[in-house]
Amino acid sequence: MVRDKSLTARHVGGVYWRALVAQIRAITEYPADFWVMASAGAMWNVLQFAFITVLFAAVPDVAGWRYHEMLMLSGLFTVASGSTALLVDGVWSTGQMVLKGEIDYRMTRPAPVVVQVATTHIGMQGFGESGIGLLMFAYGWIGAGLSLAALPIGLLGLVCAIVIECALITVFCAVNFWIKGPMSNFAFVLVDLQSNAMVLPLGLFPIGVRIVTLFVIPVAFVNFVPVAVLTGHLSAWWLVGTPLAALAAVLAAVGVFRLGLRSYDSAGH
Amino acid sequence: MTHGFAVDRAFATVAFKRRLAYKTQWVLGLVLGGGAMLVSMALWHDLLADGALSGYDWSAMRAYIIIGFVTATVVFGAADWQIADRILDGHIAIDLTKPVDFQRARAAEYVGSMISTVPTVIVGVTGAWLLFDPPGPATATAGALTAVSFALVFPLAFGITYLTVLVCFWTKRYLGIMWLREALLGFLSGMMIPLAFMPSWLQAIAWASPFPHFTATPAAIYLGHVDTAGALGLLAAEAAWAVGLWFGARLVFRHAVKKVTVHGG
Numbered sequence: 001m002v003r004d005k006s007l008t009a010r011h012v013g014g015v016y017w018r019a020l021v022a023q024i025r026a027i028t029e030y031p032a033d034f035w036v037m038a039s040a041g042a043m044w045n046v047l048q049f050a051f052i053t054v055l056f057a058a059v060p061d062v063a064g065w066r067y068h069e070m071l072m073l074s075g076l077f078t079v080a081s082g083s084t085a086l087l088v089d090g091v092w093s094t095g096q097m098v099l100k101g102e103i104d105y106r107m108t109r110p111a112p113v114v115v116q117v118a119t120t121h122i123g124m125q126g127f128g129e130s131g132i133g134l135l136m137f138a139y140g141w142i143g144a145g146l147s148l149a150a151l152p153i154g155l156l157g158l159v160c161a162i163v164i165e166c167a168l169i170t171v172f173c174a175v176n177f178w179i180k181g182p183m184s185n186f187a188f189v190l191v192d193l194q195s196n197a198m199v200l201p202l203g204l205f206p207i208g209v210r211i212v213t214l215f216v217i218p219v220a221f222v223n224f225v226p227v228a229v230l231t232g233h234l235s236a237w238w239l240v241g242t243p244l245a246a247l248a249a250v251l252a253a254v255g256v257f258r259l260g261l262r263s264y265d266s267a268g269h
Numbered sequence: 270m271t272h273g274f275a276v277d278r279a280f281a282t283v284a285f286k287r288r289l290a291y292k293t294q295w296v297l298g299l300v301l302g303g304g305a306m307l308v309s310m311a312l313w314h315d316l317l318a319d320g321a322l323s324g325y326d327w328s329a330m331r332a333y334i335i336i337g338f339v340t341a342t343v344v345f346g347a348a349d350w351q352i353a354d355r356i357l358d359g360h361i362a363i364d365l366t367k368p369v370d371f372q373r374a375r376a377a378e379y380v381g382s383m384i385s386t387v388p389t390v391i392v393g394v395t396g397a398w399l400l401f402d403p404p405g406p407a408t409a410t411a412g413a414l415t416a417v418s419f420a421l422v423f424p425l426a427f428g429i430t431y432l433t434v435l436v437c438f439w440t441k442r443y444l445g446i447m448w449l450r451e452a453l454l455g456f457l458s459g460m461m462i463p464l465a466f467m468p469s470w471l472q473a474i475a476w477a478s479p480f481p482h483f484t485a486t487p488a489a490i491y492l493g494h495v496d497t498a499g500a501l502g503l504l505a506a507e508a509a510w511a512v513g514l515w516f517g518a519r520l521v522f523r524h525a526v527k528k529v530t531v532h533g534g
Contacts, residue, residue, distance in 0.1 A: 033442050040448035047456040054466050058322050063315055125445060185297055192301050196308040204311045 015111040019119035020087075027124060034124050041085070041125030045078050045132035048199065063201040069231045071140030074199040076223035078133030080161035081191065085123025086130065088166045092184050093120055094260075095176030101267030114170065114257045141230075150230055153239065157226025160246040164222050167249035170257065177260030194219050201233075214241075221245035272369045277377040284348060284381030298346045298389040306338045306397060323465040324494070331403040333488045335394060337460045339419065340483045342390050344426045345451065348382035352434045353443035361529055372431065372518060379427045407493025414500045418487040421507045425482055428514025429454070435518065438525040458483035479510040 027034050052074060056067040065073070094117055097103050106116045141154065172187035179186075202210050202224050213220040221242050228234035288294065313334065317327040325333065352375045355361045364371055397403070406412035433450045437443050455461050457480035464472050464485050475481050486507055490500040 030441050032440050033445065036436075036440055036449070037442070037445035040445040040452065043449055043452045047452050047461070050456065050471075051461050054462055054468075054471075057468070058466050059316055062312070125448065181293070185293060189297070189300055189304075193304045193308075196305045200308065200312060204315050 011110075012112060012115055016115050016119055019116070020122065023119065023122040027122060034127075037124035038128040040128065041082060041123075042128030042132050045074075045129055045136065048074055048078070049132070049136055063203040064233070065201045065231075066144070068140040068143030069227065069233075070199075070201075071136045072144060072227045072231070073140075073201070073223055075133045075136030075138075075140055076157065076161055076227055077194065077199055079130050079137060079158065080133075080165040080222050081195070082126040082129025082131075082133055083162040084166050084169050085126030087162070088118040088170060089123040089126070090118045090120035091170045091173040092187065093117065094173040095180070095184050096182045098176055098260075098264060099180060099182055099267065103261070103264055104266055107261070113261060114254070118170070144231055146230060153226070153230060156239070157223075157230070157242060160242045161222045161226065163246040164218065164249045167246070167253040168217065168219065170253040171249070174253070174256045174260045177263055190217070190219075194222070198223060202228075218245040218249065272373065276369055277373060280374050280377035281381030281384070284351075284378035285385050288348060288382050288385035294346070295386075295389050298342055298386060299393055302338050302342045302345075302389070303393050303396070305341070306334055306393070309334045309337070310401060323463065325463060325465065328404050329492050331401045332492060333463060333484075335397045335401070335403055336415075336488045336491060337458075337484045338393055338397065339390055340422055340458070340487070341455075341460055342393060343383050343386050343422065344454070344483060346383070346386035346389065347379055347426065347430065349379070349430045349434060349447065350443065351378065351382075352431065353437050353447075356434065356437040356529070357441070357443065359529075361526075365526070372515075372522060375431060376424075376427050379430065380423050383423055383426065404492075406491050410497055411490055411493055411500065414497070414504060415487050415491040417504055418482070418490055418507060421504065421511060422483060422487075424511040424515065425479060425507060428511055428518060429479060432514060432518050432521060435521050435525045438528040453478075454480050454483060457481065459485040459488070463488070479507075479514065482507040482510065 049071070052067065052070050055062070056070070060066070062070060091114075097106075097117060103113060103117075106113050109116060137158075146154075168190065169187050172190050173184045175186045176184060197205065197209070198213070198219055202213065202220060210220075213224075218241075225234065225238050225242055229236055229239045310331070313325075313330045314327060316322065317325065317330055320326065321329075355364060355375075361371070364374070406415060429450065433446050434443065436446045440446065457475040457478055459475070459481060460483070464475050464481060467475065475485075482503070486503045489495050490503065495503060
């Protein structure tokens with residue numbers, strides 16, 4: 001049984017990887033589109049970098065957070081957000097596939113439907129986003145005076161941030177199994193609110209917002225908690241919550257997608 | 270090719286009704302714009318607690334953020350995708366056979382779709398007014414000139430949007446082009462942070478572009494940061510950009526339309 005499980009995991013991993021490679025090969029056929037999209041992803045975050053820099057020319061801190069700490073906060077979110085475009089961008093098409101009945105033949109294939117849906121597309125903006133995000137995070141890290149000894153915590157935060165973000169977007173896109181529509185509005189609202197609010201210190205917001213982002217929809221564990229622990233704004237104990245939030249988000253994504261598939265009744269019924 | 274005003278009105282009405290049919294877009298615009306507005310309020314309430322920064326105190330900033338919400342909702346909620354799709358899927362080949370001016374028809378549709386965002390604006394501004402009690406315009410004249418500035422945002426937004434959509438003649442997708450435009454507009458208009466906070470060289474770059482007229486111009490007039498003569502100068506610049514972009518787009522279109530490709534060759 002153990003052998004079968006490992007083969008299954010390898011098979012799923014193989015399907016996922018081959019599908020992604022196929023998408024990358026497709027991208028190379030349209031170099032102009034690649035550069036426009038990658039530049040757009042980079043531009044948003046260069047301007048976010050500029051926003052923080054301009055702001056901190058006028059103020060010494062925001063709710064106790066200094067310039068380089070804010071860069072880390074923004075950078076880690078950007079890496080996570082950009083990675084979703086590279087790793088699971090296809091989930092944004094869940095609503096359209098449900099409407100058009102395009103889940104049908106994916107259910108007959110010997111691979112998890114969520115993996116097949118997630119790999120139907122790659123968001124080329126993710127290259128620019130992740131690149132600039134990593135730059136911001138690294139620049140903030142050095143500027144904040146963090147040592148290399150903290151690198152394992154940084155890497156744990158980075159991996160968990162990507163996992164949580166991918167899983168949460170999958171959950172919010174899967175809402176379209178029940179609330180039919182071509183647009184993934186719920187996921188779009190999640191990402192938009194995150195990109196506005198979660199690149200700022202949580203202390204700016206009322207207690208209700210803090211509780212929701214920490215314990216209901218754990219977006220605070222994507223970037224705020226890891227960076228707050230690294231920079232000493234939160235106790236190290238909070239770090240335990242980061243992998244737990246990642247595990248919970250993945251279980252929620254798998255569970256919600258399975259429930260969605262159960263309620264899926266193809267098109268035209 | 271030119272056509273009558275009745276045709277423009279018909280295009281605008283159809284676009285308006287089409288947008289109204291998707292009521293979730295109203296709610297979505299309110300949640301997205303309202304969310305961004307609340308986040309900005311939280312940030313600047315904290316930063317301006319001890320006094321003014323770069324000429325903005327908490328009272329002025331509340332009005333500034335609401336003005337940014339109004340223009341962002343109207344501009345980002347317009348139907349630019351429909352113009353892009355016509356180029357990308359080849360519908361433009363049919364449009365070119367019709368006895369209507371392509372640019373004017375798209376402008377009418379675009380303005381119609383912008384008007385459809387007004388209910389979202391009204392609900393959002395009313396809510397913000399009740400929650401944050403922003404100051405009124407500096408003078409009655411400033412209030413009237415702010416309204417003129419908002420009105421000029423319609424042709425200005427179309428000019429910038431249409432010019433960037435024309436890039437679709439050379440690309441296969443529109444999303445990245447839209448993001449690039451929105452990123453520049455969000456930053457250089459002062460929606461993200463007032464231009465007064467920026468270093469002088471960056472302010473000069475911003476004011477050399479049409480983007481500040483989306484937020485910085487109406488806000489400066491409303492808050493009385495410029496006198497009446499200054500306000501009229503800003504409005505003249507805004508109008509000049511709208512006219513310049515209109516004719517600039519005609520030149521680009523004349524060249525770009527030679528690149529049109531339709532599915533199947």
